[in-house]
Amino acid sequence: MKRRTLMQAGLAALAAPALAQPARTIRFVPHASLAVLDPVASSAYVTRNHGFLVWDTLYGIDAQYRAQPQMVAGHGVEDGGLRWTFTLREGLRFHDGEPVRAADCVASIRRWGARDAMGGRVLALAEEIAALDDRRFAIRLRRPFAMLADALAKPGSIACFVMPERIASADPMRPFGPGEVVGSGPFRFRADEFVLGARVVYERFDGYVPRAEGEASFTAGPKRVLVDRVEWQIIPDPATAAAALRAGEVAWWERTTADLHPMLARERDVVVTIPDTLGFIATFRPNHLQPPFDNPRLRRALLPAVNQADFGAAIAGTDARFWRTGVGVFAPGTPLATEAGLEAMRFDLDRARRLVAESGYAGEPVVLLAATDVPATAAMSEVGADMLRKAGLTVDYQTMDWASVVRRLGSREPPARGGWSGYFSSWAGLDHINPAGHLLLRGNGSAGFIGWPESPRIEALREAWFEATSLEEQRRIAADLQRQAMEDVPYIPLGQYFLPMAHRRTLSGAMQPGGIPLFWGVSIG
Amino acid sequence: MLAYIARRILSTIPVMLVVAFVVFSMLILSPGDPAAVIAGDQATPEDVERIRAALGLDRPFFVQFAEFLWRLVNFDLGTSIFTNLPVTHMIAQRIEPTVALMVLTILFSVTIAVPMGVIAAWKAGSWIDRAVMVFAVLGFSVPVFVIGYLLAYIFALELDWLPVQGYTPIARGFWPFLENLILPTIALGSVYIALIARITRATMLEVLAQDYIRTAKAKGLGTRPILFLHALKNAAVPISTVVGIGIALLIGGAVVTESVFAIPGLGRLTVDAILRRDYPVIQGVVLLFSFVYVLVNLMIDLLYTVFDPRIRY
Numbered sequence: 001m002k003r004r005t006l007m008q009a010g011l012a013a014l015a016a017p018a019l020a021q022p023a024r025t026i027r028f029v030p031h032a033s034l035a036v037l038d039p040v041a042s043s044a045y046v047t048r049n050h051g052f053l054v055w056d057t058l059y060g061i062d063a064q065y066r067a068q069p070q071m072v073a074g075h076g077v078e079d080g081g082l083r084w085t086f087t088l089r090e091g092l093r094f095h096d097g098e099p100v101r102a103a104d105c106v107a108s109i110r111r112w113g114a115r116d117a118m119g120g121r122v123l124a125l126a127e128e129i130a131a132l133d134d135r136r137f138a139i140r141l142r143r144p145f146a147m148l149a150d151a152l153a154k155p156g157s158i159a160c161f162v163m164p165e166r167i168a169s170a171d172p173m174r175p176f177g178p179g180e181v182v183g184s185g186p187f188r189f190r191a192d193e194f195v196l197g198a199r200v201v202y203e204r205f206d207g208y209v210p211r212a213e214g215e216a217s218f219t220a221g222p223k224r225v226l227v228d229r230v231e232w233q234i235i236p237d238p239a240t241a242a243a244a245l246r247a248g249e250v251a252w253w254e255r256t257t258a259d260l261h262p263m264l265a266r267e268r269d270v271v272v273t274i275p276d277t278l279g280f281i282a283t284f285r286p287n288h289l290q291p292p293f294d295n296p297r298l299r300r301a302l303l304p305a306v307n308q309a310d311f312g313a314a315i316a317g318t319d320a321r322f323w324r325t326g327v328g329v330f331a332p333g334t335p336l337a338t339e340a341g342l343e344a345m346r347f348d349l350d351r352a353r354r355l356v357a358e359s360g361y362a363g364e365p366v367v368l369l370a371a372t373d374v375p376a377t378a379a380m381s382e383v384g385a386d387m388l389r390k391a392g393l394t395v396d397y398q399t400m401d402w403a404s405v406v407r408r409l410g411s412r413e414p415p416a417r418g419g420w421s422g423y424f425s426s427w428a429g430l431d432h433i434n435p436a437g438h439l440l441l442r443g444n445g446s447a448g449f450i451g452w453p454e455s456p457r458i459e460a461l462r463e464a465w466f467e468a469t470s471l472e473e474q475r476r477i478a479a480d481l482q483r484q485a486m487e488d489v490p491y492i493p494l495g496q497y498f499l500p501m502a503h504r505r506t507l508s509g510a511m512q513p514g515g516i517p518l519f520w521g522v523s524i525g
Numbered sequence: 526m527l528a529y530i531a532r533r534i535l536s537t538i539p540v541m542l543v544v545a546f547v548v549f550s551m552l553i554l555s556p557g558d559p560a561a562v563i564a565g566d567q568a569t570p571e572d573v574e575r576i577r578a579a580l581g582l583d584r585p586f587f588v589q590f591a592e593f594l595w596r597l598v599n600f601d602l603g604t605s606i607f608t609n610l611p612v613t614h615m616i617a618q619r620i621e622p623t624v625a626l627m628v629l630t631i632l633f634s635v636t637i638a639v640p641m642g643v644i645a646a647w648k649a650g651s652w653i654d655r656a657v658m659v660f661a662v663l664g665f666s667v668p669v670f671v672i673g674y675l676l677a678y679i680f681a682l683e684l685d686w687l688p689v690q691g692y693t694p695i696a697r698g699f700w701p702f703l704e705n706l707i708l709p710t711i712a713l714g715s716v717y718i719a720l721i722a723r724i725t726r727a728t729m730l731e732v733l734a735q736d737y738i739r740t741a742k743a744k745g746l747g748t749r750p751i752l753f754l755h756a757l758k759n760a761a762v763p764i765s766t767v768v769g770i771g772i773a774l775l776i777g778g779a780v781v782t783e784s785v786f787a788i789p790g791l792g793r794l795t796v797d798a799i800l801r802r803d804y805p806v807i808q809g810v811v812l813l814f815s816f817v818y819v820l821v822n823l824m825i826d827l828l829y830t831v832f833d834p835r836i837r838y
Contacts, residue, residue: 247688
C-alpha cells in the first residue's frame with residue numbers, strides 16, 4: 001500500500017465510527033464521451049451502453065443470442081402468427097414513480113421503429129400496434145413474422161428501450177436532454193450531476209423489480225444491482241486513464257489501447273481481459289455508385305489483396321490474441337458464421353494485381369476518406385491505402401476527422417466533385433451476428449446504407465432469412481449470403497479485433513458481452 | 526480615466542461582433558456536421574438529413590447568423606445541439622476548474638518567475654543566470670503534456686503523493702481542491718514561468734544599467750531595495766504586458782492540461798464541442814474567451830498607470 005492510500009485509509013478508519021456506511025461506487029471510464037443521452041436519436045455505442053443502465057427492454061437476449069422475456073411476463077401468438085399479445089410484468093415503474101403502461105411500450109416501439117432498420121421492418125409489417133389495457137398490448141401483423149421477439153430484444157444500436165409515453169412521443173430526430181432521461185431500468189440517471197464530457201452519474205433504482213427466475217445472461221435474466229452508484233468519468237487521454245486505474249482512482253476501464261496492455265498486464269492489482277468474444281469487425285466499404293468501384297470485377301479483384309493479419313496487427317498490436325483472421329460477413333463464433341465462399345479472400349497479392357489489370361480499371365484515382373481521430377480507423381486506413389496501392393490502384397488519400405468523414409460520405413457525387421470512392425471503419429461484432437442489423441450486408445441500392453450497393457440476390461436471401469423457421473435453414477441461407485457477398489462485394493471484411501477491458505481486482509462480475517458494459521451483478525470490494 | 530475605461534469597454538462591442546461573425550462563418554463553412562455526429566456511425570445519409578432538418582441546420586447561413594445575433598443581443602448563448610442544455614449552464618458548470626487553474630498558475634508563475642528573472646539579471650553571467658536560462662529554454666521547449674505525464678508518473682504513481690487526475694470543487698474543502706490542481710498548475714506554469722523569467726531578466730538588465738541605479742548604490746542602498754523597490758518597479762510595465770499576453774498562452778495551454786489531467790474545465794469543453802461540431806457551445810466559449818482577453822488587456826493598460834505615473838489616459 002502506498003503512502004497516500006495508507007494515509008487516506010487511516011483517516012477513513014479514524015472517521016469510520018462517526019460516518020454512515022459509505023456508498024459502494026463503481027468509477028468507470030467509458031470508451032467515449034456521452035454526448036447524446038437519447039438512445040433512440042443516436043446509434044453511437046456509448047449512448048446505447050448508457051441506455052442499458054437507465055432503460056429496460058421488452059425482451060433481452062441471452063448468451064446464446066436467443067430472445068428471452070425481460071419486461072414482459074410473456075406473449076401469446078394467435079391467428080396463425082398474425083396477432084401477438086404481450087403482457088407486462090407486474091410492479092414495473094419508471095424512475096419518476098409512474099407505472100410502466102402498455103401505452104408507453106406502444107409509443108416506444110413506434111419511436112424505435114422510426115430510427116432503427118429492424119424497428120422499421122416491424123413497423124412496416126405491423127397493421128396495428130395498440131394498448132389493450134394498462135398491462136397488455138397487441139401487434140397485428142400483415143404477414144407472420146417469427147422473429148418479432150428477437151427484433152424487440154435487439155441489443156445492438158438501436159435497441160428498443162421503453163420510455164414514458166410523453167417522452168417516446170417526441171421527434172426521434174431531435175435528441176432529448178438530461179431532464180427526459182427517465183427509464184425503468186436498474187439505474188436512475190442523476191441529471192443534476194451530469195457534466196457533459198466529464199461525468200455521468202447513475203444511482204441504483206430501488207423501485208426496479210428484477211425478473212424472479214433464472215440467471216442474468218447478456219441482456220436477459222434478473223438484473224440484480226449490487227452497488228449504490230456508478231460514476232462514468234470521461235478521461236479522453238488513454239495514458240491518463242491507465243494511470244488513474246493503476247492509482248485506484250477508477251475501478252474499470254472499458255477499452256484499453258494496444259500500447260498500454262503490457263504495462264497494465266504487469267500491474268498486480270489490475271486485471272486485463274478480453275470481455276467480448278464478438279469484438280469489432282474492420283471493414284472497407286467501396287462506393288458502388290461511382291467509378292472505379294461501380295465495377296464489380298474490380299471489387300472482386302481486391303479480395304485476394306486483403307491480408308487480414310496486417311489489419312489486425314496495425315489496429316491491436318502484434319499479439320495475435322487480440323485479433324483474428326478468416327473473418328467473413330458474420331462475426332466468428334456466432335451461429336451463422338461460415339467459411340462458405342471465403343476462398344475468394346485467400347491472400348495472394350500477385351493474383352490481385354492480375355485481376356485488377358484484367359478488370360478494366362483505367363487508373364482512375366481512388367479517393368479514400370481516412371478519419372485520423374479514431375485510432376483503429378486511422379490504423380486500418382493506412383494499411384488499406386497501402387494495400388490498394390500494392391494492388392495497382394491510384395490512391396488519393398484524404399485525412400480528416402470522423403465528423404468530416406461522415407459529412408462527406410453523404411455525397412453521391414463523383415470523387416472529383418466532392419464525392420468519395422471508399423472508407424474504412426469498424427463495427428461491433430454484435431452488429432454482424434445476423435442479417436437483421438447488418439447494414440453493410442444489403443443490396444438495396446440508393447435506398448440503402450452509405451456505399452449504396454445493389455444486389456437483388458442479397459436482398460432476396462435476406463428476406464428468406466427473415467422467413468426461415470429453423471436455425472438450420474438460417475445457416476444455409478447465411479452461407480449463400482456470404483457466397484453472394486464474395487461475388488457482389490458490398491463491402492470487404494478486414495478481420496476481427498478485440499480491445500481488452502481492464503479493472504481493479506477489487507471489482508468482480510464485470511462483463512462486456514457484445515461490447516456492452518453491464519453494471520448489474522457487479523460488486524466492488 | 527473613467528471616460529477611457531468606458532470607451533474601451535464600448536470598443537469591445539465591435540470586437541465581439543467581429544469575433545462572433547468570424548467564428549460563426551468558420552463553423553458553418555468548415556467540414557463536419559453535428560447531425561452526423563448525433564446520428565452515430567450506423568446512420569444513413571437520409572437519417573442525417575432528417576436530423577439536420579429537425580435541428581434547423583439546413584436553413585440559409587444568414588438566417589442562422591441573424592438568429593444567433595438576436596439571441597446574443599438578448600444575452601442568450603443558445604442551447605447545446607446535443608444535450609439541449611443552455612450554453613450558459615454548461616459554461617457555469619465548467620468555469621470554476623478553469624478559473625482556478627488559471628489563477629493558481631498565474632500566482633505560482635509570477636511568484637517563481639519574477640524573482641528568478643531578477644536574480645538572474647543581478648547575477649548576470651554567473652551559474653545562477655545560466656541555470657535560469659537553461660530552465661527557461663526547457664520550459665519553452667518541452668511540451669506541456671510531456672511535463673504533465675512526467676509529473677503524474679513521479680508524484681502520483683511512484684510517490685503516491687498526489688492524485689493522477691480529476692478535480693474537486695473548492696466547496697468540498699481546500700486541500701482536496703488544491704491537491705488536484707498542484708500538478709496541473711506546475712505543468713501549465715512551466716511555459717509561463719519561462720516566458721516571464723526571460724522578460725524579467727532582459728528588462729532588469731536594462732534597468733540595472735541606468736544611472737539612477739548606480740546613484741542608489743553610491744548612496745549605500747542595500748541590494749534588496751535596489752532590486753525590488755527601484756529597479757523592478759521600473760521594469761514592471763513590460764513584465765505586466767507579457768503577463769497579460771500570456772493569458773492567451775494559458776488559455777491554449779489549459780486545453781492540453783485539462784485533457785492530460787482530466788479536469789472538467791472550459792478547455793476540454795471547447796475541444797469536445799469542436800470535435801462534435803456543437804456550434805452554440807463553441808460560439809459561446811470562444812466569445813467568452815475573447816471577452817476575457819479584451820478585459821485582461823484593459824486591466825493591464827490600467828495597471829501601467831500604477832507602475833508609471835507618467836502614463837495618463
